[in-house]
Amino acid sequence: MLRGNTKLNLQAKSLITKALISLFILFMAVFILGPLFWLAARAFVTSWTYPNLLPDGLTLQWWRVITGDESLKKAIRNSLIISPIVVLVASIICLPAAYAFARYKFFGRRAFLIGMFAANAFPKIGLFASIATLYYTLKKL
Amino acid sequence: MSLPPVLVLLCFVGAPILIAFAFSLGHTGGLNQIISLVGQEIYTKDAWWGTFDAYNSVFQDARFGPDLRTTLTVTIFATVVVTVMALGMGIYQRIHGGKLATIIVSLSLVPLFVPVVIAAFAIRTFYDGNGFLKAVLYQFGIDFPTLTMTANAITIGTIWTSLPFAILMVSSGLQSIPDALIESAQDAGASFFRIVRTIMIPLAFVPIVIAVTFTAIGIMGSFTVPYFLGANQPTMLGVEIAMFFGPYNRPQQSVVMAFVIFVAASLIAVAYVWANVRSAKQSGRI
DSSP states (O other): OOOTTOOOOTTTOOOHHHHHHHHHHHHHHHHHHHHHHHHHGGGBBBBOOOOSSSSOOOOOHHHHHHOOOOOHHHHHHHHHHHHHHHHHHHHHHHHHHHHHHOOOOOOHHHHHHHHHHHHHHHHHHHHHHHHHHHHHHHHHH | OOOHHHHHHHIIHHHHHHHHHHHHOOOSGGGGGGHHHHSSSOOSSSSSSSOOOOHEEEEESSTTHHHHHHHHHHHHHHHHHHHHHHHHHHHHHHHTTHHHHHHHHHHHHHHHHHOOHHHHHHHHHHTTTSSSHHHHHTTTTOOOOTTTHHHHHHHHHHHHHHHHHHHHHHHHHHSSSSHHHHHHHHHOOOHHHHHHHIIIIHHHHHHHHHHHHEEEEEHTTTOHHHHHHSSSSOOOOHHHHHHTTTOOOHHHHHHHHHHHHHHHHHHHHHHHHHHHHHHHHTTTOO
């Protein structure tokens, strides 16, 4: 990013190239942002009849519905409590280790690094199944 | 200082995986005792090392073949598309720079800040039977197919969620190539493609391989995107693992599938290790 503003005069400056790049930007905008806006718009409408491009009416009714939902409040509270704790614990565990791996050479350094990568190759959902398998028994002990 | 994460890894990843591996081989006692009582269709070992009965039952299951095919197809196709897009945007940003390049790259980083569940749901509504794409094309009299609930939608969703990491990795690799190298090649009369092929890709080789391997491994074990966007059958193995563990109550089969993905992902991981060794050799560290 240091040389972000450097321009090398390699590019073909033709109009066709520019048009193609603009088209690509448009495609990316629709591809990346389209679903998010389409979803967000649906939070404010009464109903939406296919194939109209505009909704049938606007409303804040759904926001009243969810703000009155007790279980949703609990879910939001859980998210707000759990995520900072996870971030904190992960930082406490990982930052010193990252420093150690980067600065020192110690026995088994390479093996541990490869081990961490191998752990990443095991599917998350399979890991959850494995952990649940283990905890069923640990709970019983 | 490196002990805590290693311990965490051993306790919460290494141990469960080893115990699950024993379970998949039919070691139903000890720590696997309760799951073996709860689950259905549990195979118990008949030799000291175990049995392959659980593996056999998975491989003979009519669902497994199409699931594996879907998983591999989506993984390969999405990885190729993500890599080409990341390379294209990275090279464009490196060589051209400027405002347009910044817009494209920042657009493609948006998915980084959107939780996967919300992204999957948004993409689901966008490509659905009453979604944006269908509605817009209807105005022009085109009957666009409904993509939601097909493998195509899974591919679109995985590309959407995998783009930012690949782009960050590849473009930071390309940015670290000195201008002098590119300019001197240019002065010697090298064409654009020659510069890309003989200077940019070799010098950013390791970041590119990391991007490809991590993308492929991430896609192969993904759950949320195929769960929201795919069909019930065939689907990706990540969804099937959750289904077999929970609703179908066949935990042993679900663990077997996890190991099938693990083996496939390990083959990809070998490429990563090979690239690292290659770069270490080139710079004379080995």
